[in-house]
Amino acid sequence: MAREFREQITERLESKLDSLPWYVMEFIHHKQLKMSPASLLNYVHDYIIFFDWLVIEGFHPGPREKISLEVLAKLKLQDIDNFQRFLMLNRKKSGSSKSISSATINRKLSSLKSLFHYLSQIAEDDQFNPYLRRNVMAKVEMTGEKMTPAAKAKKIEGKILRGEEMNQFLQFVSLDYPKAVAENKKLVSFHEKNKERDVAMISLILGSGMRVSEIVGLDLEDIDQSSCTARVMRKGNKEDSVPFDNVALQDLLSYIAVRKEKYKVDKSEKALFLSYPIGPVGVSNRMTTRAVQQIIKKYAKAFGKPLLSVHKLRHSFATEHFERNQNLPILSEILGHESIETTGVYNHLSQTAKRESVNRLNR
Secondary structure, rough: OHHHHHHHHHHHHHHOOOOOHHHHHHHHHHHOOOOOOHHHHHHHHHHHHHHHHHHHHHOOOOOOOHOOOHHHOOOOHHHHHHHHHHHHHHHHOOOOOOOOOOHHHHHHHHHHHHHHHHHHHHOOOOOOOOOOOOOHHOOOOOOOOOOOOHHHHHHHOOOOOHHHHHHHHHHHHHHHHHOOOOOHHHHHHHHHHHHHHHHHHHHHHOOOOOOHHHHHEEEHHHHHHHOEEEEEEOOOOEEEEOOOOOOOOHHHHHHHHHHHHHHHOOOOOEEEOOOOOOOOOOOEEEHHHHHHHHHHHHHHHHOOOOOOOOHHHHHHHHHHHHHHHHHHHHHHHHHHHOOOOHHHHHHHHHHHHHHHHOOOOOO
8 A cells, every 4th residue: 555545545544533532542653653644544433433333322312532541341231232233224214225234343343342342441541540441342242253264255145256257257348348338328438437447446456356445556666567566565563465366457458548538637646547537627546445336336347247246256266276276374464364264265265166066077
């Protein structure tokens, strides 16, 4: 991740902290040496939802930044249960046909557990007493059960690209998408303006397994064409060098060749992937995570694989890599996993693929 991009995320983080209680700001600053700005920004988003809920439910008259530690100390386990119900109901009201996932609830509970642990076990006042003497989050169990690698593989199965499908999807994005949306001239025009960029982004994910946050954080100077590697900032604020394949290199070079002219930028613009300038005085900016997600969603739907997502492209790379090399430690290092156990899901996906290939021989 480029330094400029990290600084932008940090600025957003600091601006949102101003609307949260002082002790949340202190906790985030405590974590800044160990966690990336992007991860901390996710924490802050979770805290905003929680503290707004405290105001909505009458635990404090507001505003959220004025909520005292005494309010947190008086929360009961039943209150946290009600917060979880609020999350599920709020998702339904927003138009989704499904309740919020267990994984999303767990992430928000985990964010709160980290905050409450800091307030009750680490932080202390001038008399060396903890900020909180009572930690209600210590009583909270995560929703759902942790999934085994086999269960994760079953969930992912059918939602990723396998083998030749990866090349077929790239060809679709490059050449066939305009045919699929021929009646919508706006979509056809927008594709013509951005096809090199879109192909390069997708090809880079399929050829490296990079996370979407790592893709949008890339600068031109982070790409080493001679070694086919990209310098990225991993989770935990760790810099890493990620290899990518020759197909991705060629697609990147095709995009870079038109980047300056199509996106109307000069040498001072460092971001690799840019948004298209809209209007006569439009300005190109670094692509956002949300924008990339929407682009993949658009192509996936037209391709006939609507469940395909940015993260599923990462899964597609990893599954293909393991099937070809059968080496979990190397794959774990390429993906930036902290534990090889996380990478184990691709072993199960590979076994599924082998069973399917055998079944196709049955007569």
